[in-house]
Amino acid sequence: MENRILIEDEHLVGVKKHAGELVVADRWGIEKRILLHSLGEYLRAKGHKPDASGRDLYPVHRLDRETSGVVLFAKHEEAHRLLSKMFESREMKKTYWAFTAGVPEWDHCLCSIPLSRAEGKKGRGRALIDLKRGKPSETDFRVKDRFGDIGWIEAKPHTGRLHQIRIHLKSLGVPILWDHTYWNEAWKSHAHPDLPPQSLPLHARTLEFSHPYGGKPVAIECPMEDEMRNLLNRLKDASEKRRFSTRS
Numbered sequence: 001m002e003n004r005i006l007i008e009d010e011h012l013v014g015v016k017k018h019a020g021e022l023v024v025a026d027r028w029g030i031e032k033r034i035l036l037h038s039l040g041e042y043l044r045a046k047g048h049k050p051d052a053s054g055r056d057l058y059p060v061h062r063l064d065r066e067t068s069g070v071v072l073f074a075k076h077e078e079a080h081r082l083l084s085k086m087f088e089s090r091e092m093k094k095t096y097w098a099f100t101a102g103v104p105e106w107d108h109c110l111c112s113i114p115l116s117r118a119e120g121k122k123g124r125g126r127a128l129i130d131l132k133r134g135k136p137s138e139t140d141f142r143v144k145d146r147f148g149d150i151g152w153i154e155a156k157p158h159t160g161r162l163h164q165i166r167i168h169l170k171s172l173g174v175p176i177l178w179d180h181t182y183w184n185e186a187w188k189s190h191a192h193p194d195l196p197p198q199s200l201p202l203h204a205r206t207l208e209f210s211h212p213y214g215g216k217p218v219a220i221e222c223p224m225e226d227e228m229r230n231l232l233n234r235l236k237d238a239s240e241k242r243r244f245s246t247r248s
Contacts, residue, residue: 058074
């Protein structure tokens with residue numbers, strides 16, 4: 001756990017979440033890979049003590065199981081209240097990276113499409129575009145690079161709805177690669193036909209805010225998982241080889 005700590009002081013701790021890991025336990029309680037538990041064990045071994053409420057660690061926000069990246073925890077109740085309020089008032093600036101099936105025609109796009117949670121057993125855990133009753137949802141997208149028919153997208157969500165980035169990109173016609181909840185399973189890359197499937201390439205890259213105690217600017221940057229970094233390198237290499245062969 002030590003090599004996953006991105007920032008730590010007496011009030012808060014930012015940590016790298018792996019893809020496939022839950023931030024907190026699900027309601028069935030059978031999942032073993034829980035970030036809250038492993039981080040709590042690590043901090044308690046270092047001497048971290050509970051606060052007046054009896055708790056010693058508070059998740060301030062969450063990421064989807066499939067998403068990797070920075071997650072922020074509070075070490076005591078007051079810090080949790082202050083940090084949570086900052087998320088609610090949109091004072092936290094979040095940046096995500098994703099790779100998409102298809103490349104957009106635009107370089108920059110502000111997507112404002114209202115979303116709601118799907119209901120019923122079949123729809124549970126999914127988001128829906130809901131123009132009539134959905135909650136306001138806004139994401140700022142920018143194309144970082146294009147690799148043939150695969151895009152490298154930077155996303156800055158201004159709201160925090162369920163699967164917001166994933167369904168907004170789908171609505172724009174460029175769903176995230178291997179997003180089995182929202183993309184077209186039949187899609188194949190013509191530019192990279194031998195690309196092996198992998199986990200969802202969506203990564204919470206940075207989290208920026210003013211520290212609740214003192215107001216000092218905080219910028220937490222989280223490196224990509226090896227699998228996603230290898231994907232980027234492979235796309236870059238293939239695109240460079242293709243450009244070189246075209247020039248030749």
